[in-house]
Each structure stands twice: as C-alpha cells, then as structure tokens.
Amino acid sequence: MVEKKAFSRDVLYIEEPEILLDKIVNKLREDVFHRFRRKGGVVGISGGIDSSVTLAIAARAYGPEKVLGVLLPEHDSSPDSKELALELANKFGVKTVEENISNALAGFGCYHRRDEAVRSVVPEYNPETDKMKIVIPREILEKKLPPVFYVTVIFADGSEVSKRLTPAAYLQIVAASNFKQRSRMSMLYYHAEANHFAVIGTPNKHEVKQGFFVKFGDGGADVMPIGSLYKTQVYQLARYLEVPQKIIERTPTTDTYTAEQTQEEFFYQxxxxxxxxxxxxxxxxxxxxxxxxxxxxxxxxxxxxxxxxxxxxxxxxxxxxxxxxxxxxx
Amino acid sequence: MSMMEEIKGYIAETTFTDPTQIKEETMLFEEGIFDSMGLLNLIAFLEEQFGVKTEDTDLMEENFQNLKAIEAYVTRKKG
Missing domain, CATH: 1.10.10 (Arc Repressor Mutant, subunit A)
Known part of the structure; x- marks a missing residue:
C-alpha cells in the first residue's frame, strides 16, 4: 500500500515528468491506435495553457505529422490567441488549419440570442459598441450563498454597470454562448473524420470534476489526456515540454464573452x-x-x-x- | 395555505424533493436541495408570489438558508 504523503505545498509536484509523460503517451497510443483504430489526433488550439500542453503531448504520442491543430476563432475571440496558437504549432512542428466559426454562430443566432437576453436586464446595452461578461460578485460568496450570477456591461465610454440576472436571462445567455463550444466540437469532428483521426480533448482535472465545460462542447472528445492533471501540474508539464513562454505567462481566460474575463473571476474564485x-x-x-x-x-x-x-x-x-x-x- | 407551506411546495416541486424532507430548519444549500439556479428561481418566485423585490443587499445566508429564514425575510419585507 502506498503511504499517504504529509500535506504540504509541494504535494502535487511531479517528481519525474518524463515517466508521467511516457505513461500518458503510451495510453494515448493504446486508446487511439488500438482501441479506436484512428491514425492520429485533432486538437483545438486557442493559445491557452491546456490546449497547448495537450497538443505537445499529442505530438509526442503520434508524431507531429499525425496531429492537426485547429484554430477556431470567432467574433469575440482575443486577437492574441491566433498568434500564440501558431507559435505553439510551429514549435512542435504540427500543421494547422484555421476555421472561423463566426458565420456558423450567427446562423445559430448565438450572438443575437445572447444580446437579447443581456438587454432584458440592461436595456441600454449595445452589442456593437459595448462589452459584456457574466460575473459572480465576491461579496456573495463571502455570504455563504451559492453563486448568484450578474451581467456586467462595459459601455463604450468605459463606464460599467452590473445587474443581477433573472433565471430566464441567465439560462438564455449560457445556452446561446454554449453554441461556441458546440460549434467548435462539430468542426473538430469534421477534421477528425476527414483525416481518420480522433479528437483529443483539452479539459484539465478541475474542468472535468467541477463541471467547468460545455456538455457536447469542449466536453465532447474521444480522449482527454490532461483530464487527471491539476492546473499547477499542467503548468509544470508546460515548462518541461518547453511550451512557448508567452503562453505559460498568459492569464487563463474563459474566451467566451466580449469583455475580458479570467477563469478565476468567473468560476474558480x-x-x-x-x-x-x-x-x-x-x-x-x-x-x-x-x-x-x-x-x-x-x-x-x-x-x-x-x-x-x-x-x-x-x-x-x-x-x-x-x-x-x-x-x-x- | 400558509406562506411557509407555499414556499415549501414551490421548493419541493422545482427541486424534485420529497416535501416531507424539507423541514422548517432544513439547510437548503448545505443539504444540496438548492443550488445557484434554485436561488435565482426562488428570488423570482418570491417577487411573483408575494411582491417581494430582493435587493442585492438582501442576498445573505440569514435570509435564505431555510424555510424559517425565508418566511421571516418575506414577512419583514412585506411589513
């Protein structure tokens, strides 16, 4: 029986990253080549730490020529994402394809439905000029209540307003925004099937266990190689794998709403x-x-x-x- | 039907909970009966049913933690 370690700040430190990577890579080969009988992997890359480490691991598992990095920008994406994703793919010798999903999202009514719900709470919101995000005020959490969601609108002049969402508005904003992850998933499966590859998912342990993913969106994949790794371990592997420093230093964002929003601010607190x-x-x-x-x-x-x-x-x-x-x- | 019965009925119906399991002092959040959506829906229900408009400053555990607290909160607001 393995003895339980004393709890310390270093308890999650990976002592031998090479051995851990070998195990992940071997399982990725076993799952994709032998179990699913697919000849490689497709990874959606956003310039974020999770997709970057996933791409690096997939390239190690299958060889860079059997991995495809797919950039999936849309109207609200941060412009930095593309540059970082390309730098990453270049570093690991992986081919990329860019698929702008804005028109697909407009076709689903993603932006229109979301903006309509925001306007039901903040009537003066103008999506052409203003930015929005969903927030959970810290004061609420300190009062030991479950998270209550507010919408923050940042107007063109820099002023801000935050209003508590009605249940209907909250559900409509989330449902509309989830078209983004689900459209990305559809496009990833297009490229996976067109190449006879598998979709390599990018969620980490917290996202999987705490439910910070969209069902059949970013939660839709064939394998999730970093799904059992804590975020600090993902960072440790990123450094070990020599993921570009700019990606390691970037603050993780939700990349979902028009206003900049960190994952810590929105979900993890x-x-x-x-x-x-x-x-x-x-x-x-x-x-x-x-x-x-x-x-x-x-x-x-x-x-x-x-x-x-x-x-x-x-x-x-x-x-x-x-x-x-x-x-x-x- | 008393106010507490009405609130209890609403909670039981919307959370698929057996009403006999919701006592006056059952801790709705701690017991996992209510989550974020539950709280948002309850706020909307209190406004629709009792005309109580919940301000941001009212969002405190003491006002929503159990049936007894919710009843006292609504009574206070209506008064």
Missing amino acids: MPFEKMDLLWFGWENGYAAEEVAPVLEMTTDDVLNNYANFERKVKTTDYLRSAPLHDYNFL
Missing part, C-alpha cells in the same frame, strides 16, 4: 495554486486541521471549500453523464 491544494486535500481525505496551516487558512474556511467542492461535483454530475440508454425493458 481563487488562485489555481490554492484551489489545486484544497481539491487534493478534499479528494484524498486530508483533515481540514492538517490543510489549514499549510495554506494559511482557518479550519472553517477549508471546511467551507470542501463543502463547496462536494456541492459542485453533485450539481455537475449531469454534465459528465453519458447518454443513458439502459432502457431495455423487453
């Missing part, structure tokens, strides 16, 4: 370094009393976070569930 350790502590049954002093938190704070993780796993179970087909009553 705390820095990755802290969340990784708290999640590890919770998942592995470390007592709050052991974790609290290491993270310079109170025991109550640790317990609140544990309870929050438990709630998140429970409430996002639907997202991770595959279609239920055990309806055989004959």
